[in-house]
Amino acid sequence: MLEDVPIHGSRIDASSKPPTHQRNLSLDFRHVTGGNGPPAGCGHQRNRSLDSVLQRIPEDMTPTSPEGAPLRLPGDAPAPRLALPPEIPAGSDDSGIHTPPDANDEERPTPAAARSRESLDSGNPEDTEKPPDPPDAPVETATAIVSAVDTANNKDFLLRLFESKLFDMSMAISYLFYSKEPGVQTYLANKLFSFAHEDVDFYLPQLATMYIELGEVAEVLRPYLVYRCKQSADFSLRLAWLLTAFGGDVKRSRATKLRDSILAEEIRPAARRGHHRSQSDASALRLATPSGRHLGDLASGRAFDNGCLCGEQCSCGAPRLAPQTQFLTALTNIGRRLASVADKERRNGRLRAELATLDLNLPARVWLPLHKKPHCVLRIPPHAAAVLNSKDKAPYIMYVEVLETEGHEPLPPRLLPPAPPAPHSPPIRHTKSEENLVPEWPALSMYSAMDDVDNSDCWSHDDEELSTQYQPRPPAPDSVSQLSVMSVTSVQSTSSCGSRESMAVGAGEVRRRLAEATAAPPPNAFKHDPADPSAVALKESWESKLARMRLSSPYGYLSGWRLLGCIVKVGDDLRQEMLAAQLLRRLQTVWDLERVPLTLRPYEIICLDKESGLIQPVLNSVSLHQIKKQSGKTLRAWLELEHGPATSEGFLLAQRNFVHSAAAYALTSYLLQLKDRHNGNILLDSAGHIIHIDFGFIFSISPKNLGFESSPFKLTHEFVEVMDGENSDMFAYFKILILRGLIAARKHCDQIIHLVDTMRMGGQLACLRSSSAVSNFRSRFHVGRTEPQLRSLVDRLVSDALHSLSTRLYDNYQYYTNGIL
Numbered sequence: 001m002l003e004d005v006p007i008h009g010s011r012i013d014a015s016s017k018p019p020t021h022q023r024n025l026s027l028d029f030r031h032v033t034g035g036n037g038p039p040a041g042c043g044h045q046r047n048r049s050l051d052s053v054l055q056r057i058p059e060d061m062t063p064t065s066p067e068g069a070p071l072r073l074p075g076d077a078p079a080p081r082l083a084l085p086p087e088i089p090a091g092s093d094d095s096g097i098h099t100p101p102d103a104n105d106e107e108r109p110t111p112a113a114a115r116s117r118e119s120l121d122s123g124n125p126e127d128t129e130k131p132p133d134p135p136d137a138p139v140e141t142a143t144a145i146v147s148a149v150d151t152a153n154n155k156d157f158l159l160r161l162f163e164s165k166l167f168d169m170s171m172a173i174s175y176l177f178y179s180k181e182p183g184v185q186t187y188l189a190n191k192l193f194s195f196a197h198e199d200v201d202f203y204l205p206q207l208a209t210m211y212i213e214l215g216e217v218a219e220v221l222r223p224y225l226v227y228r229c230k231q232s233a234d235f236s237l238r239l240a241w242l243l244t245a246f247g248g249d250v251k252r253s254r255a256t257k258l259r260d261s262i263l264a265e266e267i268r269p270a271a272r273r274g275h276h277r278s279q280s281d282a283s284a285l286r287l288a289t290p291s292g293r294h295l296g297d298l299a300s301g302r303a304f305d306n307g308c309l310c311g312e313q314c315s316c317g318a319p320r321l322a323p324q325t326q327f328l329t330a331l332t333n334i335g336r337r338l339a340s341v342a343d344k345e346r347r348n349g350r351l352r353a354e355l356a357t358l359d360l361n362l363p364a365r366v367w368l369p370l371h372k373k374p375h376c377v378l379r380i381p382p383h384a385a386a387v388l389n390s391k392d393k394a395p396y397i398m399y400v401e402v403l404e405t406e407g408h409e410p411l412p413p414r415l416l417p418p419a420p421p422a423p424h425s426p427p428i429r430h431t432k433s434e435e436n437l438v439p440e441w442p443a444l445s446m447y448s449a450m451d452d453v454d455n456s457d458c459w460s461h462d463d464e465e466l467s468t469q470y471q472p473r474p475p476a477p478d479s480v481s482q483l484s485v486m487s488v489t490s491v492q493s494t495s496s497c498g499s500r501e502s503m504a505v506g507a508g509e510v511r512r513r514l515a516e517a518t519a520a521p522p523p524n525a526f527k528h529d530p531a532d533p534s535a536v537a538l539k540e541s542w543e544s545k546l547a548r549m550r551l552s553s554p555y556g557y558l559s560g561w562r563l564l565g566c567i568v569k570v571g572d573d574l575r576q577e578m579l580a581a582q583l584l585r586r587l588q589t590v591w592d593l594e595r596v597p598l599t600l601r602p603y604e605i606i607c608l609d610k611e612s613g614l615i616q617p618v619l620n621s622v623s624l625h626q627i628k629k630q631s632g633k634t635l636r637a638w639l640e641l642e643h644g645p646a647t648s649e650g651f652l653l654a655q656r657n658f659v660h661s662a663a664a665y666a667l668t669s670y671l672l673q674l675k676d677r678h679n680g681n682i683l684l685d686s687a688g689h690i691i692h693i694d695f696g697f698i699f700s701i702s703p704k705n706l707g708f709e710s711s712p713f714k715l716t717h718e719f720v721e722v723m724d725g726e727n728s729d730m731f732a733y734f735k736i737l738i739l740r741g742l743i744a745a746r747k748h749c750d751q752i753i754h755l756v757d758t759m760r761m762g763g764q765l766a767c768l769r770s771s772s773a774v775s776n777f778r779s780r781f782h783v784g785r786t787e788p789q790l791r792s793l794v795d796r797l798v799s800d801a802l803h804s805l806s807t808r809l810y811d812n813y814q815y816y817t818n819g820i821l
Contacts, residue, residue, distance in 0.1 A: 162187060169199040170751045173206055176217060177758050189220035197228070201235070202585070205578060206758040208242035212255040213761040225258070229267045233320050234369060236262050238606070245575055245607045246764050268320055295319065296326045298357055303330070304364035327366040327377070330358050332612045335570035338387060338394035351396055352382040363411050363555075368400055370604045370616045371564050375402040376411060378555045384545075386538075388567070389680070391818055395569040397538075397617055399545070401553055404560040412555060535626045541686060542619040567615040572696065574613035576767050578605045579759055580672060580695030586752050587668060587745060594744035598664035598737060599657070601691045618693065620686040624679035628821040635718045639688060654688030658722050659730055661689040662715075663737035668692075669713035670797060671745070671780050675702040677714040677807075678814040679821060690719075699756075699777065700770040708813075711804035712797045720802065739794045746781040753778050 161167055162175075172195070176188045192200055200207075211218045211225070229236040240262045247255035261267050294302035304327050308318035334354045341347045363378040378401045385398040403412070546563050550556040584602040591598045604616040627638050639658070643650035669677070675697035683691040697703060723730040745752065756777055760768040767773065782790060801807070814820040 158184070162191065167191075169195050169203060170754075173203050173758065174750070174754045177206075177210060177214075177754065182216065182220075185217060185220050189217075189224060192221075192224045193227075197235075200228075201238075202582070203755075204238060205242055205246075205582065206755065208239060208255075209246055209759055209761055209764075211258070212243065212246055212253070215254070218254055222258075226267055229262055230269050233324070234367070236267065237321060237324060238369065241606065241608050244609050246762065263321065263325070265320060265322075295322050296329075298330060298361060301360050303327075303358075303361040304366050305361075306365075323364060324366050327364070328608060328614075331568050332570050332608065334358075335394055335396060335568050335612070338396065339392075339571060341394070344387065344389075347387040347394060348385075351385050351387055355380050355382040355385055355398065363403070365411065368402065368564055368566055368614070369606045370566060370614055371402070371562075373404050374406070375404045375560075375562065377401070378403050378412065378561070379553065381549060381553075384549065389535075393569070393571045395567055395572075395615075397565060397567045399549065400564045400566060401549070401555055402562050402564055403555070403558055404562055412558070535622070535630065539622055539626070539630075565617040565619065567617050568612075569615055570612045572612075573610060573766075574605055574607045574615070575610070576698060576765055577615075577695045578607050578613075579756070579765065579767075580698055581605050582755055583672060583752060584668065586755065587664075587671075590744055590748045590752075591664070591741060594747070596737070596740045596744050597660050598667070598741045599660045599689060600664050600668065601661075601685075601689065603693075618683055618685070618691055621683040621691055624682050624684060625820045627684065628679065634721065635684075636722045638684075639722060642686070643688065655722060655724075655730065657688040658690060659734050660737065661691065662719060662723075663734050663741065665690055665692045666713040666715060666798075666801070667738050667741045667745070671777070672698045673700075674698055674713070675709050677709065678811060678818075680814070680818075682714070697767075699767040700773045701767045708806060709810055710806045711801050713801050714807055715798065715801040715804075716807065717802070726802075735794055735798055738798070739791055742782070742790060742794065743787065746783050749778070749781040749783065753781075 161171075172188050172191055176185060179185060179188075207221060207225070211221050225239060229239065240259045243255040243259040247253060247259065294300040295304070295306065297303050304323040306318040306320075306323050308316060310316050310318070334351065337354065338347050338351060341350055359380050359382065362380065363376060366377050367375055368377070380398055380400050385396055388395045388397060549563055550561060553561070555561055581602050581604070584600050588598075588600045588602060601618060603618060606614040608614070624635065627633070627635070631638055631641070633641065639654055640646060640651060643654040645651060668674070669692070672695070674692065674695060676694065677692070681692060681694040683693060685691060702709060720726055720731060723734055725731065753774065756768065757774050759765060760774060763769050782793065785793065811820075
């Protein structure tokens, strides 16, 4: 305990302090009873004028200096804790002047527990009583005290919020963006370390934008970003891609320097010290292991191999990110080359040839960023890929076989480089595994209707031909069918996943099963359409595709085998679509939290730069355009064909799913002002859900900036027909769902709006360049309206959408210009 107490910078001589005290009457603002002090018979008169103000002084407060110096920030030396001299009585009135205990006074509360002050300091936690005021203090001093008290009180409340269980990543991003105090920014940046990585990764576009545009925020964010980059190669690349997409054209900007440091491998985990391999062992392994000098060379068969031998943690300095960047560069380059091919049928042939060349370099330790679980790519079947229907660009969908791994597990056996062709051997490489080399070349098969069936030696990797100019040799009748099918027990007893001996499956058995599966196509199967070759590939159910491709895959026997879909898009700005996907996920989270049965289908979007990226495909779905073109039926007739008569349980379930999803996308379209809503951008899945895709025009922009679509959302008479008409219960239920969804969304509108407000900085997104884009977005939540007013609003929006002339005109425009029904 201190022997004296600092009072506004002065010290008290305890020996000279009188045993009693006289109240400083200059602080009594209410009345003065007499010139001789308090009335006789009273120990002291409470200064009631300061009671109401000084009761607001928190128990946890840092005192200020007489000059009104601000409260100390994090990193400053902590102020000494105050303590009362032992000879001063414990009693005190609310003005802070120590007095003997008063029998009429209430018992004072005990001091609050001390809190952590690592980054945000709101005062001294044990200052439960104020030090005594100096004699004859002026009135202005009391005003300064009250002002300092208010600041400390607000800061204390902010700290309580930051340390509460209700504080989440959404609040952290909001305060980090809006706060201008360095202490608050530092505290919040340190708080990021305590959040789950998945929560932080959701807001990575906002963090990257703040790092680019806000210098003071960038300084406090950098330690966390560097830490995560050292922990994860996937996070490193995601951050580098966002910095590239939103970084602007400044060559040596803050974002460019961090991106270059990441891609140059300057930020990577520290090498682990330990046992080093002897020179003789390393020399022996170097003979059988490729080095990293072939990175990016697709003709070498080692384009994605960095030559690392270290296992779980690299200590040899091999490139950690280069194989993945080369893999994604190869995929985007295919899309650029396809755009130069005019004919859609020729595009598919070119795509398959390009993927066959890329497949020669697999398996490798590369991954699809769309998939969250750790995995490595095994194979890309060329025949399963298809170019999507697009007028100017050439986006394509491919299916990738991957192996999910728990750690740095060994890959399946790598295939040998291409062998030099014999004089009469096929000119295309057809390799064997390292454990099962045979001297002769197996027979090759041309592309056939059996897309993913390998009719050649089942030990070989599925290497399709690169061009159709070479005539294949006919396969031997029983070259493969004589192989015995291994039992499940023998598969499980394989010593390592690197052995191929357990995957032998007779080709005759493969052909028989596939023939049975395709002998009787369902009545709703699509036919081949030269104008839209992707329709047949997308119509096949995911379950059927998964079973068929696993059966024909040489890696299908592995327990961690998975099939993933991926759309590669080049030539379009996907940054706005990435923001829209974020908003859809946030809206779905809000509706799930509020128990509103609205259904959205958000999908993952990865921006690689300003004009290319990866999109997660929506499985088991086809566009309304494809349904109309292939079947010639209305939407309700198609649902009855898929799910049964109108009174069947299957149709009623599909109808309910249709209403839940149609209401969700109607409200989302109104809030985000979605444009370009033709039938090619609206999907219908196998369960009856409506799904909107292609969010390239949101908020203040529209196709060619014409602003033609004036409807709040797209609602056609075909949609209403599925709901049994305008006077049906399902249509009334549709409007009730929109109302409930709007009420729930406006309850959490701040969490949704600040996602958009943060991305407005820098003017990188065309949809947010308008000065009123964010304010108009906020106004569409109608926070000030009552529930009856919202009900009237929803009725008016539904009526306007259903009878909108612009919707019909835009559909006709798309039909006559692009052939979209």
